[in-house]
Amino acid sequence: MKNKLVLWGSNAGNEKVLIALELKAEANNVMLYTFPETIVTEAFVQKMMQEWRDDKEAVEFPEGYQSQEIELTVTESLLPDELKAERPDLVQRAQTEWHFAVLSAKLHAAYQQELAEFKEKIESLSTYDIKSFNNLKAFWDKVQGQSRERNLYKQHADDLRDGINALFEQLKEVRKKVNSEFMEVSQGVYDKFSKALDEVEERIATGGAKFNSVFDDLKKMQREYHNARMSNEHRNKLWDRIDAAFKKAKERKFGPDANSGTIADRHEKRLSGLEEAIKRLEDSIRRDDEELNFQRKKVNATEGQLEAQIRSAKIKMIEERVAGKRERLAELTKTRADVQRQAAVAHEKEARQVAKEEERQQIEAKKAALKSEIEAETHAKAVAAHKEDSLFEAASNVLGDVLMDALDTAKAVASVAAEKAEEAFEDAVEKAEEILESLKKEDKEAPAGAQEDVAEVSADKKEDIIIIDDVVHKEGDDKKEADA
Numbered sequence: 489m490k491n492k493l494v495l496w497g498s499n500a501g502n503e504k505v506l507i508a509l510e511l512k513a514e515a516n517n518v519m520l521y522t523f524p525e526t527i528v529t530e531a532f533v534q535k536m537m538q539e540w541r542d543d544k545e546a547v548e549f550p551e552g553y554q555s556q557e558i559e560l561t562v563t564e565s566l567l568p569d570e571l572k573a574e575r576p577d578l579v580q581r582a583q584t585e586w587h588f589a590v591l592s593a594k595l596h597a598a599y600q601q602e603l604a605e606f607k608e609k610i611e612s613l614s615t616y617d618i619k620s621f622n623n624l625k626a627f628w629d630k631v632q633g634q635s636r637e638r639n640l641y642k643q644h645a646d647d648l649r650d651g652i653n654a655l656f657e658q659l660k661e662v663r664k665k666v667n668s669e670f671m672e673v674s675q676g677v678y679d680k681f682s683k684a685l686d687e688v689e690e691r692i693a694t695g696g697a698k699f700n701s702v703f704d705d706l707k708k709m710q711r712e713y714h715n716a717r718m719s720n721e722h723r724n725k726l727w728d729r730i731d732a733a734f735k736k737a738k739e740r741k742f743g744p745d746a747n748s749g750t751i752a753d754r755h756e757k758r759l760s761g762l763e764e765a766i767k768r769l770e771d772s773i774r775r776d777d778e779e780l781n782f783q784r785k786k787v788n789a790t791e792g793q794l795e796a797q798i799r800s801a802k803i804k805m806i807e808e809r810v811a812g813k814r815e816r817l818a819e820l821t822k823t824r825a826d827v828q829r830q831a832a833v834a835h836e837k838e839a840r841q842v843a844k845e846e847e848r849q850q851i852e853a854k855k856a857a858l859k860s861e862i863e864a865e866t867h868a869k870a871v872a873a874h875k876e877d878s879l880f881e882a883a884s885n886v887l888g889d890v891l892m893d894a895l896d897t898a899k900a901v902a903s904v905a906a907e908k909a910e911e912a913f914e915d916a917v918e919k920a921e922e923i924l925e926s927l928k929k930e931d932k933e934a935p936a937g938a939q940e941d942v943a944e945v946s947a948d949k950k951e952d953i954i955i956i957d958d959v960v961h962k963e964g965d966d967k968k969e970a971d972a
Contacts, residue, residue: 491589492541493582499524500570507573508536509566511586513593518566518586520556527552560590589641596644599631603651610655616666621659628652671719678722684709685729692736702737706730752838755831762824769817776810 491511499505499522506528508521523532527550540547558566566583573579606624613620631652635645688709691702710730718726780803787799 490541491586492543493578494536494541495573495575495578497567497571497573499572505571506533506536507567507571508540509579509582511560511582511589513586513590514597516560516590518558518560520558520567521549521553522556522571523550523553560586592639592641592644595634596640596648599640599644599648600651602627603648603655606655607651610658610662613659613662616659616663621656624652624655624659670717673717674719674722677716677718678726681709681713681716681726682729685726685733688733689736692733692740695740699737699740702733706734706737750834750838752831752834755827755834759824759827759831762820762827766817766820766824769813769820773810773813773817776806776813780806780810 491513493507493509495507497505497507504525506523506525508523510519510521512519532547532550535545535547539545556568558568560566560583566579567573606620606627610620610624628649631640631645631648634640635642640648684705688702688705691699713723713726713730716723783799783803783806787796787803
């Protein structure tokens with residue numbers, strides 16, 4: 489959008505004038521310049537049209553022009569009543585666009601003010617503030633939304649974007665500095681825990697009297713671990729070491745099977761031990777309460793002051809003991825609740841794993857069944873193809889052998905007696921036909937192609953029979969002539 493307009497018009501005296509309009513968006517007004525035709529030259533008009541209007545170069549106005557400042561509104565015309573433009577539609581369109589430009593400039597100015605407040609706040613940060621990051625991100629999302637809806641001009645949006653990116657970079661630098669300081673603190677905490685764990689692991693390995701307090705020390709270390717400020721990397725490493733130390737201690741005390749079973753099973757075992765310990769502690773507190781009631785009754789019936797003091801001291805001692813046991817009971821009850829929660833989570837996790845494993849096995853079974861089905865189908869096709877080839881080959885071989893035997897027999901018979909040759913040959917042919925029929929009967933299910941092949945073999949062999957018949961008769965005739 490251009491913020492300048494040049495066009496021809498006329499004044500109240502109907503004299504031709506050059507009209508120039510310039511938007512002043514920040515002031516929400518328009519500067520109106522009028523040049524009578526008598527003071528302008530063609531070169532000046534070209535400069536106004538091509539250079540001044542496009543903000544390419546400043547143009548010196550000639551003497552005799554008039555200027556006027558007009559407030560930009562939606563309803564009032566940009567031109568006074570005495571001026572008439574040759575293209576009033578251009579003036580009306582410029583007025584509409586410039587009004588939008590003024591509003592967009594105001595929005596840009598408001599965003600610039602908000603950006604300045606962000607800059608002031610971020611520059612004063614001594615530590616990283618995630619709230620400031622989120623607020624700045626929300627502001628950037630708002631600017632992007634206005635830019636997408638074209639309520640902000642591209643130049644204004646780019647200007648805001650550059651300022652917001654600079655603030656994001658400042659926040660990143662602050663965060664990098666804070667992270668570096670935090671990692672130093674985390675490393676110190678990690679080293680402190682590691683040193684304590686080295687000592688505990690040594691006590692577990694050596695055993696003896698020093699082993700008795702290992703579990704208490706590990707539990708105390710576990711409580712301190714949850715409240716310590718560390719990075720996730722250090723936290724994960726320490727947890728693995730604490731967990732491994734617990735397992736080694738249990739193996740040392742309860743044997744190699746102490747850590748057997750699933751996590752849920754171990755939680756259940758721990759719950760059983762906690763339930764038993766809580767029951768014993770409750771029974772002990774109950775007995776102490778009974779003893780306390782007995783001593784309180786007795787102190788009122790004592791005869792001497794010394795006896796009363798002894799009983800009072802005894803009551804005080806029992807009360808202290810009961811208070812300690814109640815505190816211990818509260819701690820065990822809380823631990824039981826935590827273990828119950830952990831056991832429920834472990835059972836749920838194992839149930840999901842079992843369901844996932846069953847699903848995997850079902851998928852594997854389906855894959856195996858599908859594979860077997862494909863292999864069976866492939867094997868059946870291969871057998872059918874092999875059977876077809878075997879049938880054709882068998883028919884050819886059997887019939888060929890039979891007919892060759894028939895020929896040899898016929899020749900032998902013909903050499904002895906011509907009249908016997910025909911009878912021997914007929915027997916051989918009859919035998920060949922029986923074998924062929926037997927082959928056909930045994931393979932009723934043979935493919936159509938195989939049966940056609942057998943039929944072709946049969947036809948070929950019949951031709952061979954005719955040829956053999958001729959040979960036999962010829963040899964018989966020759967034999968008769970020789971005998972004669």
